[in-house]
Amino acid sequence: MYDVIIIGAGPGGLSAGLYAGRMGLDTLIIEKLTPGGQITQSSEIENYPGVCEVKSGLELMQCWPEQTKRFGAKIISEEVVSISRYEIQDDKYGFIIKTPKNEYRSLAVILATGATPKRAGFKGEEEYIGKGVSYCAVCDGYFYKNMDVAVVGGGDSALEEALYLSNIAKKVYLIHRRDEFRAAPATVEKVKNKENIEILYNTTVEEVKGVPFLNTAVINTDGEIKELKVDGIFVFVGMNVNSALVKDLCELNEYNEVKVDLNMKTTLEGLYAIGDVRENSVKQVVASAGDGAVAALNVVKYAKSLKD
Ligand SMILES: Cc1cc2nc3c(=O)[nH]c(=O)nc-3n(C[C@H](O)[C@H](O)[C@H](O)COP(=O)(O)OP(=O)(O)OC[C@H]3O[C@@H](n4cnc5c(N)ncnc54)[C@H](O)[C@@H]3O)c2cc1C
Numbered sequence: 692m693y694d695v696i697i698i699g700a701g702p703g704g705l706s707a708g709l710y711a712g713r714m715g716l717d718t719l720i721i722e723k724l725t726p727g728g729q730i731t732q733s734s735e736i737e738n739y740p741g742v743c744e745v746k747s748g749l750e751l752m753q754c755w756p757e758q759t760k761r762f763g764a765k766i767i768s769e770e771v772v773s774i775s776r777y778e779i780q781d782d783k784y785g786f787i788i789k790t791p792k793n794e795y796r797s798l799a800v801i802l803a804t805g806a807t808p809k810r811a812g813f814k815g816e817e818e819y820i821g822k823g824v825s826y827c828a829v830c831d832g833y834f835y836k837n838m839d840v841a842v843v844g845g846g847d848s849a850l851e852e853a854l855y856l857s858n859i860a861k862k863v864y865l866i867h868r869r870d871e872f873r874a875a876p877a878t879v880e881k882v883k884n885k886e887n888i889e890i891l892y893n894t895t896v897e898e899v900k901g902v903p904f905l906n907t908a909v910i911n912t913d914g915e916i917k918e919l920k921v922d923g924i925f926v927f928v929g930m931n932v933n934s935a936l937v938k939d940l941c942e943l944n945e946y947n948e949v950k951v952d953l954n955m956k957t958t959l960e961g962l963y964a965i966g967d968v969r970e971n972s973v974k975q976v977v978a979s980a981g982d983g984a985v986a987a988l989n990v991v992k993y994a995k996s997l998k999d
Contacts, residue, residue: 701728703966704803706983712762823905
């Protein structure tokens with residue numbers, strides 16, 4: 692039995708593993724893909740403190756698994772399909788983590804499964820991620836300084852990100868499939884008053900094109916097809932938080948984000964949640980890594996209390 696099993700090897704999970712291993716916990720990290728998390732999809736990251744050189748997400752994450760393993764954590768490649776509890780003895784509970792092939796047991800679990808931005812569904816969307824399609828204006832906006840970009844979406848985050856981008860880009864096309872916004876009226880007003888934002892109502896993106904980077908969006912306005920010259924498209928049509936594994940174990944909020952306290956504890960004893968999957972996360976690498984440290988150091992105390 693492990694002291695702690697960490698599900699997900701993004702920045703949150705790897706940081707939790709590093710701290711847990713270094714504190715002497717018998718630690719297992721289970722990752723369904725290659726370790727590194729969603730940031731490995733980003734062509735450039737320049738806001739991770741202490742890393743002054745602009746790197747790709749893949750380069751930034753390259754040595755994290757090795758550093759984590761150096762302190763004893765084991766990383767395996769499997770997909771977790773269920774988490775359940777079992778009684779170890781006398782009202783002390785542990786966890787059973789199942790993958791399609793194996794079953795693992797631990798005293799505590801740290802959920803670090805992150806979030807996946809929802810796709811808008813246009814042709815070329817996946818292919819151009821990191822080459823013109825982005826889901827994060829804070830992360831990638833600066834790369835489009837004085838260029839023309841489009842934002843897809845009609846909710847608060849789409850409009851807020853359009854405003855943010857309008858201070859960096861030359862022009863922002865706000866593409867919305869309906870004729871009115873779901874966002875707060877005050878935000879809608881600000882967007883309407885911003886000179887370099889042009890709103891395209893009743894419009895959807897059909898396809899993106901360009902070699903090697905995106906330079907054209909094919910759009911459909913009430914059935915009329917047009918080509919829009921843009922250097923980037925930012926999609927904000929919502930996030931899918933990867934919290935399904937714990938939906939019957941602890942409380943989630945209305946966005947399916949896991950509710951946690953300041954120690955990253957969920958409402959179920961022994962279960963912790965960190966990074967993008969948790970409530971109120973700012974969804975940044977540095978924040979997920981910080982959460983990992985907080986959770987692991989609290990698991991040390993929790994595991995000790997079970998062993999005493
Ligand atoms: C294109 C892009 C650009 C970005 N740019 C920046 C930036 O410049 N700066 C910045 O700070 N942030 C940026 N972000 C955001 C940043 O990537 C995330 O905030 C961060 O990766 C979240 O880390 P995490 O560990 O919480 O989750 P994730 O990175 O999402 O990692 C979760 C991991 O869990 C794994 N997993 C999920 N379910 C299971 C399962 N059932 N079993 C096993 N493994 C599972 C996933 O495969 C994944 O590896 C960007 C994001 C994207 C998509």
